Amino acid sequence: MSEFDIIVYGATGYTGRLVAEYLGSRNHGVRWAMSGRSQAKLEQVRDELGLPDQPIVVADADNPESLRALCEQTTVVLSTVGPYQLYGGPLVAACAAKGTGYVDLCGEPAWMRQMIDAYEADAKASGARIVFSCGFDSIPFDLGVWTVQNAARARFGRPAPRVKGRVTKMQGTFSGGTFASARATMAAAARDPQVLKLMIDPFALTPGFTGPSQPKGLMPEYDDTLGAWTAPFVMAAINTKNVHRTNALTGHAYGTDLRYDEMVAVPGLGDVGRMAAEAVAKLNPLGGDKGPALGDGPTRTEREAGHYEIKFLAEMPDGERVVATVTGDRDPGYGSTSKMIAEAAICLVKDVDGAGGIWTPGALMPEPLVKRLEANAGVTFRMEG
Known part of the structure; x- marks a missing residue:
């Protein structure tokens, strides 16, 4: 048995500290x-966290021997040290x-x-369950x-x-870590x-499989189902790839013909809505040379005032549809993300076995993770109608 269930690697960074604070405040049994x-x-x-x-x-990432020693002491490593x-x-x-x-x-x-190309075979051989994207990228979407x-x-x-992901409400800011990752990319x-x-290929994370042509999501458009104008969503480039990887890892449980995209709904009717969508389309919050420094991020007040709502519209060829809504009770990138990754790590320790490999949350542990997020992390998943 390992000495620890979870080691939070990067606990002195902005998000790592939030994860440590969350774990230290709960009776989670790990x-x-x-x-x-x-x-x-x-x-x-x-x-400072009151955890003496x-x-x-x-x-240290520059000391491979220290990383090997780290891995030998724990069941799961939770890493917030980016850019990865x-x-x-x-x-x-x-x-x-x-x-x-x-x-x-x-x-x-x-x-x-x-x-995936370098280490998935090793992970399968050793039994290591490696799960990327366990925050707002991409758990609520996956x-x-x-x-x-x-x-x-x-x-x-x-x-x-055909499934549409539509961000209908979102309040929150991003940290220096997110800005640094975008700059590095x-x-x-x-x-x-x-x-x-790879960045523009929706099937970049499904080596050996390429599905049908996907909606681009790069131009404003009017969504009749929502009755609103929509604009490109900055996180779609990663979320859509993870959804397709989940589909591939589950033997195409969503079908080999899945078409999926993500957009953000903007307020305003008629021409006002169209102009708002066009303005959002021109805005890249992660572009440019100026951004927050590493270690910076929203204040506690800003995190607690944040929230998000995402609708998922699954459409059949005959026009029938079902709609699911996902909500979070903190700012998406940090207040909610820190809780999501902590619960994903706990889920990996306590709730699922699974074979080794490089997974997505939706392929390895969807049902138990949904239950944990709803019970502990302020994230809800509900069907409409």
């Missing part, structure tokens, strides 16, 4: 520790070699594909599609070939055309 490269900073965060007896494990394309590869390699579970917040699809497709099968006897794409190719 043995956990805080990890990072600085003993002094870890002790400072531990004291919390174990500490020092490990700069710091994450050695840890994934160590987990895959040692058979250690792993969850992260990665929204970097080109790096994820590199990890499990939202799972929820609505279950309803489609129950009502129509088969999955829907853009730099990598400028150096390597293959990275750009």
